[in-house]
Amino acid sequence: MELINSKTYSNLAKSFAGECQARVRYEFIEYGARKQGYKALAEVVDKVVYNEFNHARMFYTFIQQAGEKEIKNIDIDAGYPFKQKWDLLENFRLAAEDEKHEAELIYPEFARIAEEEGFKQIAALYNNIIQVETCHKALFTQLYNQMKDGTLYCRDEPIKWKCGDCGYEATSNCAWEICPLCKAKQGAVLLHLEDCFGC
Numbered sequence: 001m002e003l004i005n006s007k008t009y010s011n012l013a014k015s016f017a018g019e020c021q022a023r024v025r026y027e028f029i030e031y032g033a034r035k036q037g038y039k040a041l042a043e044v045v046d047k048v049v050y051n052e053f054n055h056a057r058m059f060y061t062f063i064q065q066a067g068e069k070e071i072k073n074i075d076i077d078a079g080y081p082f083k084q085k086w087d088l089l090e091n092f093r094l095a096a097e098d099e100k101h102e103a104e105l106i107y108p109e110f111a112r113i114a115e116e117e118g119f120k121q122i123a124a125l126y127n128n129i130i131q132v133e134t135c136h137k138a139l140f141t142q143l144y145n146q147m148k149d150g151t152l153y154c155r156d157e158p159i160k161w162k163c164g165d166c167g168y169e170a171t172s173n174c175a176w177e178i179c180p181l182c183k184a185k186q187g188a189v190l191l192h193l194e195d196c197f198g199c
Contacts, residue, residue, distance in 0.1 A: 004066045006117045011110040012059050013074040015126075018106075019056035021080050022098065023049055029095065032088040037187040040164045041143070041152070044191060048136055055129050062122055092144035099137035103130050142193055153186055164190045 003009050026049045033042035063071065081098050084091045111126035146152040153161075154174040161175040162168070166182035175189040 001117055002067065003062075003119065006119070008110070008114045008117050008119050008122055009063070009066060010074065010076055011113060012063050012122070013076045014078040015107070015110065016056050016059040016063065017076065017078065018080060018102070019052050019059060022102075023052035023056065025081075025084055025091075025098075026052060026095065028084065028086075029088065029091050032086065032091065036088060037185055038088075039185075039187045040190050041187065043164070044139070044143070044193070048139065051132060051136070055132070058125055058129075062125070089144065089147050092140050092147065096137050096140035096144060099133045099140060103133035103137060107133065139193065143191075146191075152191065153189060155192075159192060162190045164188045 026045055030042045030045040030049060033039075033045060063074070081094070081101075083094050083097075107126045107130045111123045111130070114120075114123035114126060143152075156173070158171050158173050160169055160171045163179045163182060163184055165184040165188045166179060168179055168181035170176065170180075175186055177186050178184070179188065
């Protein structure tokens with residue numbers, strides 16, 4: 001079967017559109033974090049934004065290998081989430097929900113179809129992206145919980161906090177409001193995240 005005549009071709013276009021939209025939604029989250037003074041948090045989200053860009057790039061690469069010299073249009077019928085509002089905390093919860101939906105429902109089905117249609121490299125791409133989207137879900141869930149519980153910059157036990165701007169470190173229950181060395185605001189303090197974001 002030729003890619004251009006397959007369900008996988010349409011699924012690649014849906015996936016490309018979905019990753020582009022996810023990237024922009026996460027740029028909104030990054031923007032909100034920066035506006036609220038969460039510089040280090042915004043930088044973490046920026047890594048996810050770049051991940052989504054690369055997912056879209058890989059889907060686009062396979063679309064371009066479909067054999068047509070110029071692809072004028074691919075008609076797709078798909079639903080995409082528009083749940084997010086301008087609420088930073090709630091957007092982390094919704095982002096985790098969106099990533100779970102991709103990792104557990106959409107991409108496994110697209111991988112299965114690609115495998116059945118004989119596109120093993122594309123099936124492998126979906127399976128690899130599932131791993132990353134699962135990581136994104138864990139990250140967004142963790143950020144949501146830390147913001148909701150007030151543990152983003154305060155913990156029950158003393159831990160080492162580090163300024164992302166100048167490297168100053170101190171051990172305490174809560175991160176400083178203003179860095180004693182460079183005077184950066186608390187939002188520059190690096191976050192403590194469980195090992196879900198080496199992704």
